[in-house]
Amino acid sequence: MTAFLRLLGRRIIVLPFMLLGVTLLVFVVMQFLPTDPAVVALGEGASPQAIAAYKAANGLNDPLVIQYIHFLGHLLTGNFGNTAPPAQPVVNLIATAFPLTLQLTFLGVIMAIVLALVLGVTAALYRDKWPDQVIRVLSIAGIATPSFWIGILLIQQFALNWPLFPTGGYVNPADSFFGWLQSLFLPAIALAIPVAASLIRVVRTSMVEELDKDYVRTAIGNGVPRGEVIRRNVLRNAMVTPVTVLGLRIGYMLGGAIVIETIFSLPGMGQLIVNGITAGDTNIVQGVVIVIAVTFVVINLIVDLLYLILNPRIRTV
Structure with missing residues (x-):
């Protein structure tokens, strides 16, 4: 301690x-x-x-x-200056746009974690068998495909060919939770897939390393069910490295959210910084970049704390 x-x-x-x-x-x-x-x-x-x-x-x-x-x-003092005429405080624009970017990033992180855990653990448990081979191919394809291209493909397939989701726009969760989820589902998936693809490989490698350790064979040899060993020990110990990698990927997702918001016409930080660049408004660009950068630093501090909590060698000192 x-x-x-x-x-x-x-x-x-x-x-x-x-x-x-x-x-x-x-x-x-x-x-x-x-x-x-x-x-x-x-x-x-x-x-x-x-x-x-x-x-x-x-x-x-x-x-x-x-x-x-x-x-x-x-x-x-929270003063980012004013925009170009008609002047208004930049902090007010950021206060309106930033929550949407956080919502999109949060959904993307949740989807990436779920995909990485399910597919990464499956690949490790079926090491070198056909599920592992299929998941490897999918993860490589996901890493190689940029999120904005995935977003375009999702719009084409699930908003135009099959009109299950809107092509863009944002619905406030206070007005309709289902509408909010529907408006952010495709952009969150586009944001999550490349990150999940890279995390799958990390989760698989960590799980394989843990499964090959002596304590796993000893526990199973003593009659402890394999599923219980994996659930209570292997999975938790294997999550130390993926959590560290996730912290860096969240920063990537914050930056990627800006591009995805532009594709899906979401009024978040992406649209705000594009408007600032188009108008040559340095106060807007400066304010958006600082908020995103500071958020990235704070998120990495939180991930570092999770790493310290998950690392058994730190906890037992």
Whole structure:
């Protein structure tokens, strides 16, 4: 337990520095964009005098270090700036769009976990037999196929040829839970398949390694049912590595959700960042990137904690 608390403390101490690094990276990258924040805020028809006055009033002429300090101060107060005219707070747009992206990612993660566990465990239990061979081929195909192409194929088959799901759009769960699930089912599947395909291989490998260990043969030899050994010991011990890999894949899914949202016309962070890029609005792009990056860092901290909980060597120290 002492070792667990020590490692937990290290993760928590490192978190602020990771978040600081994320904000610094985003700030530096935004300096290389060709758009002028003053022109975006005032409009293309603004006079040089108005642009110069805006830059002076908003500290855009200050050294980059001073600008970064002001940038951090605004972030700490939840201020991402305003959009291009007609001006409105970027934080309000993010507050509206981000829950949808989280919902889509959450559904995608659940589907990926279910597919990976069912197929990965099946492949391990039927090692080198035909179910294992079929699942290997499917996992390789899933890894090789990008999520946006899967989304297009799903729309073609299940929204146009067989109109079981809508081609796009979003239904609020408060209005209709079934409609909400129906609107997010295809995009979540498109998001989940590549991640599930990579996790299947990890789950299979971890399960095979555990099944070959001496404690499994000893338990079965002592009369413990094989299914109980797998359920109570093998499965739990085998999940340590897949959980770690899942943390990285969730970050991939957050980024992939932005593309999938665009394909399915979902008003999430994807549509928001596309609108920001199209309008040259650096405040929107900056705000979306920071929120996604910070979410990724926090999710990986949670996954690290799950790893510490699942790892028996840490728990027994």
